[in-house]
Amino acid sequence: MNEYISALMICLQPINLLLIVAMVSLGIVFGAIPGLSATLGIALLLPVTFGLSTETSFVLLLAIWIGGVSGTFISAVLIGIPGSSSAIATCFDGFPMTKNGQAGKALGIGMTASFIGTVGSVALATVLSPVIADFALHLGPWEYFSLCFCAITLVASLSKGNIFKGITAAGIGLLMGCIGMDPINGATRFTFGNVYLTAGISTVAQMLGMFAMCQIIRDSAKGEASMPDADVGSMKGLGVGIKDIIEHLKTIVFAFASGVWIGFLPGMGSGISNMVAYGYAKSISKDPDSFGKGNPAGVWASEVANNASLGGALIPMMALGIPGDGITAMLIAGLTIHGLQAGPLFMTEQPDLAMLIFACVMVSAIVTYLIQIATKRWFPYILKVPYHYLYTVILVICYIGGYGISNTMFNIYVMLALCFLAIFMSVAGLPTSPLVLAFILSSKLERYFRQGISYAHGSYREFFTRPLSATLLLISVLCVIWPIYSEHKKKKPAASVSVQSDVNDD
Amino acid sequence: MKMRRDTKTGIAGLIGCAFFLFASQSIKQPAKLLEPGPRLFPYVAITLIAISSVALIIKGVKERAVEEKPYFPKGGILKISKSYGMLVIYAVAMNWLGFLITTPLATVAFIYDLKGSSKVKLIPSVIIAVLVTAGLYGMFVFGFQVKLPLGILFE
Numbered sequence: 001m002n003e004y005i006s007a008l009m010i011c012l013q014p015i016n017l018l019l020i021v022a023m024v025s026l027g028i029v030f031g032a033i034p035g036l037s038a039t040l041g042i043a044l045l046l047p048v049t050f051g052l053s054t055e056t057s058f059v060l061l062l063a064i065w066i067g068g069v070s071g072t073f074i075s076a077v078l079i080g081i082p083g084s085s086s087a088i089a090t091c092f093d094g095f096p097m098t099k100n101g102q103a104g105k106a107l108g109i110g111m112t113a114s115f116i117g118t119v120g121s122v123a124l125a126t127v128l129s130p131v132i133a134d135f136a137l138h139l140g141p142w143e144y145f146s147l148c149f150c151a152i153t154l155v156a157s158l159s160k161g162n163i164f165k166g167i168t169a170a171g172i173g174l175l176m177g178c179i180g181m182d183p184i185n186g187a188t189r190f191t192f193g194n195v196y197l198t199a200g201i202s203t204v205a206q207m208l209g210m211f212a213m214c215q216i217i218r219d220s221a222k223g224e225a226s227m228p229d230a231d232v233g234s235m236k237g238l239g240v241g242i243k244d245i246i247e248h249l250k251t252i253v254f255a256f257a258s259g260v261w262i263g264f265l266p267g268m269g270s271g272i273s274n275m276v277a278y279g280y281a282k283s284i285s286k287d288p289d290s291f292g293k294g295n296p297a298g299v300w301a302s303e304v305a306n307n308a309s310l311g312g313a314l315i316p317m318m319a320l321g322i323p324g325d326g327i328t329a330m331l332i333a334g335l336t337i338h339g340l341q342a343g344p345l346f347m348t349e350q351p352d353l354a355m356l357i358f359a360c361v362m363v364s365a366i367v368t369y370l371i372q373i374a375t376k377r378w379f380p381y382i383l384k385v386p387y388h389y390l391y392t393v394i395l396v397i398c399y400i401g402g403y404g405i406s407n408t409m410f411n412i413y414v415m416l417a418l419c420f421l422a423i424f425m426s427v428a429g430l431p432t433s434p435l436v437l438a439f440i441l442s443s444k445l446e447r448y449f450r451q452g453i454s455y456a457h458g459s460y461r462e463f464f465t466r467p468l469s470a471t472l473l474l475i476s477v478l479c480v481i482w483p484i485y486s487e488h489k490k491k492k493p494a495a496s497v498s499v500q501s502d503v504n505d506d
Numbered sequence: 507m508k509m510r511r512d513t514k515t516g517i518a519g520l521i522g523c524a525f526f527l528f529a530s531q532s533i534k535q536p537a538k539l540l541e542p543g544p545r546l547f548p549y550v551a552i553t554l555i556a557i558s559s560v561a562l563i564i565k566g567v568k569e570r571a572v573e574e575k576p577y578f579p580k581g582g583i584l585k586i587s588k589s590y591g592m593l594v595i596y597a598v599a600m601n602w603l604g605f606l607i608t609t610p611l612a613t614v615a616f617i618y619d620l621k622g623s624s625k626v627k628l629i630p631s632v633i634i635a636v637l638v639t640a641g642l643y644g645m646f647v648f649g650f651q652v653k654l655p656l657g658i659l660f661e
Contacts, residue, residue: 047652052650162562164557164558165515165558165562167557167558168515168555168562171558174550174554175526177547178551185539185543187533187534188534189530189533190526217593220585220586222582223582387622388620388621388622391620392638393638395593395616399597399600403652403655404646404653409597409600409655412597412600413597416593419593423586426577427511428515429511430515446547450546458541
């Protein structure tokens with residue numbers, strides 16, 4: 001508790017509070033504009049953190065994350081285009097509310113629901129993470145390997161379209177993680193005589209090339225860099241009262257619980273939780289036909305759930321060092337830049353920093369809500385930012401970030417190569433989430449696997465005889481087999497669809 | 507009949523696997539290890555990609571009769587190639603001429619490249635390019651202490 005209060009005091013220091021306000025505002029803008037995202041915001045900020053203290057770095061990264069995740073409902077409500085996949089269900093009723101002249105109310109619900117989801121789930125994560133981390137300290141390399149393996153297979157199996165595309169992407173991520181020195185013997189792999197490659201592929205270069213650069217030139221080539229005008233009507237007041245919350249309490253509670261649980265599971269972040277909660281809200285409604293025509297319950301369900309997933313994703317990240325999605329993978333990369341390793345040891349050895357993360361998320365959530373209340377009437381203007389100017393600035397920042405990794409041009413070339421790979425993957429319909437997760441976890445996965453065999457004197461048996469490890473491996477196998485089995489069972493002819501990429505998925 | 511994207515992806519995957527399998531042979535494997543050694547994970551990754559690639563080829567062949575919508579609209583491939591080419595030129599030029607000379611030029615070029623159907627005027631674009639370069643240079647070099655390339659010709 002003392003550590004939490006100290007962490008809260010650090011966040012409330014004037015300079016940090018100012019940074020939180022600035023980054024949350026930037027995050028809201030990134031979240032609101034379709035095509036930009038919290039993921040992109042964090043990717044751009046990672047190089048900025050090189051010269052900053054660990055505390056300040058995390059204040060920046062977490063604040064832009066919270067603002068970015070919360071801001072996704074703005075375009076969903078105002079123009080019917082979700083800022084990211086986490087706000088898809090918000091469009092279903094948020095945009096019809098705008099068309100019915102209730103934009104102010106829909107935005108008010110979005111703001112309040114985001115606040116409830118984030119604050120509640122982060123409070124839960126703050127309490128649960130140390131308990132899970134304590135338990136995790138008793139686990140050996142066998143369980144850790146199985147846990148990492150399970151996380152990757154879960155994400156790969158949930159990939160859009162086809163599990164084999166998810167597995168291919170995860171394989172590419174593992175292969176990329178193999179570049180450089182191996183984590184046990186220090187043998188060099190796939191360096192082709194290049195000394196810069198000995199240190200492996202930089203996570204920052206990967207994020208900038210595969211997320212930021214690829215997304216900008218791809219959207220431009222697809223002609224997706226433009227937006228319709230929003231017709232907003234009255235924007236006075238918050239638009240929501242206690243009465244509204246009480247009226248939709250059942251929906252809020254379920255959306256919160258499902259959001260936290262889905263966020264906790266690797267690969268099933270806010271992109272899924274908002275749809276699940278929306279489906280539930282519709283199923284318990286006395287007037288299900290009103291859904292899709294501007295029922296406020298739809299916005300409550302979607303927004304509480306997608307923000308509650310945020311706290312859910314924090315639990316495995318903090319307690320186990322396992323990123324649940326692309327954003328938490330980047331936050332782990334942010335910790336790595338500062339020589340820190342997320343996981344149970346981090347929670348016990350550096351409780352002050354761990355608590356700073358929880359406290360900063362909490363403060364950012366409150367600041368986000370206050371900023372949104374104060375600036376609600378200007379939300380439509382965010383969507384009028386000219387893309388060509390914004391994207392140009394982002395591209396230049398990518399180059400600065402790439403150069404700043406090692407003060408050489410090498411990482412800029414790596415960034416360009418990875419941008420090319422991301423474009424190829426996008427066209428091929430290969431998802432990026434399994435690649436990112438496999439890349440981030442590859443060294444852990446390899447180290448735990450080889451340590452496990454080494455500790456067992458060359459035996460593989462421990463992976464299958466230790467109960468938790470065996471259970472996780474069984475889940476992994478089921479994750480791979482089930483989609484193949486169900487696809488085979490359906491035997492549906494494939495529809496003629498354009499391949500969608502999930503580069504923007506948060 | 508036109509080859510589906512899944513088939514092409516599978517073939518590209520197999521070619522990639524063959525390349526990395528060949529490259530894996532040069533990884534030095536220490537003798538008398540209790541564990542599988544540094545070659546294991548590259549092999550695992552290659553196997554995963556190879557199996558999935560074969561599955562994608564089979565899927566593509568099975569669904570070859572189903573029509574596939576193009577990923578990019580008309581002219582999109584040319585547009586993305588041009589944009590990517592500009593990114594490469596900017597990187598190479600920055601290496602030789604440094605950040606301060608290349609960035610204003612690249613910024614104007616990017617603005618025109620990304621403008622889509624929007625109307626853009628040259629003078630405001632040049633002013634924005636100079637301001638963006640100066641602003642970012644000041645912010646990163648003086649604010650965040652991040653070094654920026656001076657250019658081989660000026661070092």
